[in-house]
Amino acid sequence: xxxxxxxxxxxxxxxxxxxxxxxxxxxxxxxxxxxxxxxxxxxxxxxxxxxxxxxxxxxxxxxxxxxxxxxxxxxxxxxxxxxxxxxxxxxxxxxxxxxxxxxxxxxxxxxxxxxxxxxxxxxxxxxxxxxxxxxxxxxxxxxxxxxxxxxxxxxxxxxxxxxxxxxxxxxxxxxxxxxxxxxxxxxxxxxxxxxxxxxxxxxxxxxxxx
Amino acid sequence: xxxxxxxxxxxxxxxxxxxxxxxxxxxxxxxxxxxxxxxxxxxxxxxxxxxxxxxxxxxxxxxxxxxxxxxxxxxxxxxxxxxxxxxxxxxxxxxxxxxxxxxxxxxxxxxxxxxxxxxxxxxxxxxxxxxxxxxxxxxxxxxxxxxxxxxxxxxxxxxxxxxxxxxxxxxxxxxxxxxxxxxxxxxxxxxxxxxxxxxxxxxxxxxxxx
Ligand SMILES: [Mg+2]
Ligand SMILES: [Mg+2]
Numbered sequence: 001x002x003x004x005x006x007x008x009x010x011x012x013x014x015x016x017x018x019x020x021x022x023x024x025x026x027x028x029x030x031x032x033x034x035x036x037x038x039x040x041x042x043x044x045x046x047x048x049x050x051x052x053x054x055x056x057x058x059x060x061x062x063x064x065x066x067x068x069x070x071x072x073x074x075x076x077x078x079x080x081x082x083x084x085x086x087x088x089x090x091x092x093x094x095x096x097x098x099x100x101x102x103x104x105x106x107x108x109x110x111x112x113x114x115x116x117x118x119x120x121x122x123x124x125x126x127x128x129x130x131x132x133x134x135x136x137x138x139x140x141x142x143x144x145x146x147x148x149x150x151x152x153x154x155x156x157x158x159x160x161x162x163x164x165x166x167x168x169x170x171x172x173x174x175x176x177x178x179x180x181x182x183x184x185x186x187x188x189x190x191x192x193x194x195x196x197x198x199x200x201x202x203x204x205x206x207x208x209x210x
Numbered sequence: 211x212x213x214x215x216x217x218x219x220x221x222x223x224x225x226x227x228x229x230x231x232x233x234x235x236x237x238x239x240x241x242x243x244x245x246x247x248x249x250x251x252x253x254x255x256x257x258x259x260x261x262x263x264x265x266x267x268x269x270x271x272x273x274x275x276x277x278x279x280x281x282x283x284x285x286x287x288x289x290x291x292x293x294x295x296x297x298x299x300x301x302x303x304x305x306x307x308x309x310x311x312x313x314x315x316x317x318x319x320x321x322x323x324x325x326x327x328x329x330x331x332x333x334x335x336x337x338x339x340x341x342x343x344x345x346x347x348x349x350x351x352x353x354x355x356x357x358x359x360x361x362x363x364x365x366x367x368x369x370x371x372x373x374x375x376x377x378x379x380x381x382x383x384x385x386x387x388x389x390x391x392x393x394x395x396x397x398x399x400x401x402x403x404x405x406x407x408x409x410x411x412x413x414x415x416x417x418x419x420x
Binding site: 054057059060062064065066067068070080081082083084085086087088092093097098099100101102103104106130133134136137138139 | 272277
């Protein structure tokens with residue numbers, strides 16, 4: 001059995017004598033430090049969730065590394081290689097992909113501090129293109145959007161986001177539209193962000209359609 | 211319809227008046243330069259094939275970027291960001307993954323100049339671990355092994371490779387074992403390396419078992 005490395009979020013403990021819904025925004029660290037999920041970025045929350053899903057053999061999902069063009073590498077004696085000149089390259093995919101119960105998952109994670117809408121300019125063309133291409137291959141494709149000021153998380157099917165993005169003169173999705181077209185998830189303990197609950201719903205929806 | 215950028219392999223043309231099997235190792239470039247598939251690395255062949263599969267809307271498979279830990283970035287005025295100090299990090303997955311007809315694909319590409327066997331030390335523990343984890347999630351997991359000196363390509367189910375790797379005192383898979391447990395593919399024109407033919411067989415095998 002793979003164990004969480006010490007110091008990872010698995011070392012957090014639920015405060016006792018509190019009900020599930022009361023503890024949603026407050027965890028107690030082993031050393032007694034209190035903090036809310038505001039202390040983590042959305043990416044950190046998803047990465048922690050993916051570790052949990054991997055360790056529990058529930059799903060295998062990884063963040064794609066940032067693509068880098070390496071120009072110059074030094075190989076110092078008795079020491080590891082150092083990249084001395086490199087450039088960021090344009091990604092051609094989304095942030096995350098993986099496999100769950102035989103299904104291909106592909107998603108992009110986005111945060112906003114806006115309270116009433118999500119600006120569509122946050123999606124890049126290559127992300128929209130990639131999500132469309134994966135949808136055509138029958139992958140389960142979605143976005144996880146975090147409204148940081150509201151501490152709300154939405155798992156939105158890619159088809160909805162793609163259509164909104166392609167709509168002429170549409171610059172954002174309103175919170176209402178997102179509420180109406182997404183599966184909302186609550187941040188929690190194990191996993192930090194249980195986004196596979198939303199995926200289970202998408203799978204059930206598709207199977208009903210077949 | 212997405213087009214190949216000019217200068218990519220799509221610009222190659224089949225020589226006319228030759229039968230399929232005669233032209234397997236010789237292409238004629240638009241400008242008249244002859245070369246064989248020995249001129250490309252296995253990774254280049256797979257990347258070209260993935261471009262073809264993507265453009266033809268057959269599958270979406272990408273190479274994972276090398277994970278890099280970035281320590282220092284310069285932001286020169288009027289110029290793009292330059293990474294000035296960074297280190298190679300251990301990968302946690304295989305080289306490639308993606309989606310094909312709803313199926314999750316995951317594979318590792320390996321070359322050898324050996325003629326009679328493939329040394330198992332070429333597989334790293336994290337690759338074996340990752341392939342096992344994806345298999346448990348019902349992904350289609352395999353390796354593409356190129357015997358460069360023989361110009362032979364084998365698509366081998368991950369289950370076979372994992373078992374060989376875990377076998378005590380076994381240091382390599384013999385060519386014979388690989389022949390007996392793989393789907394052999396021929397390098398060709400479009401795509402350069404038609405590995406999805408092997409995947410079609412794996413899918414058919416699994417469906418027969420169900
Ligand atoms: Mg993102
Ligand atoms: Mg490799």
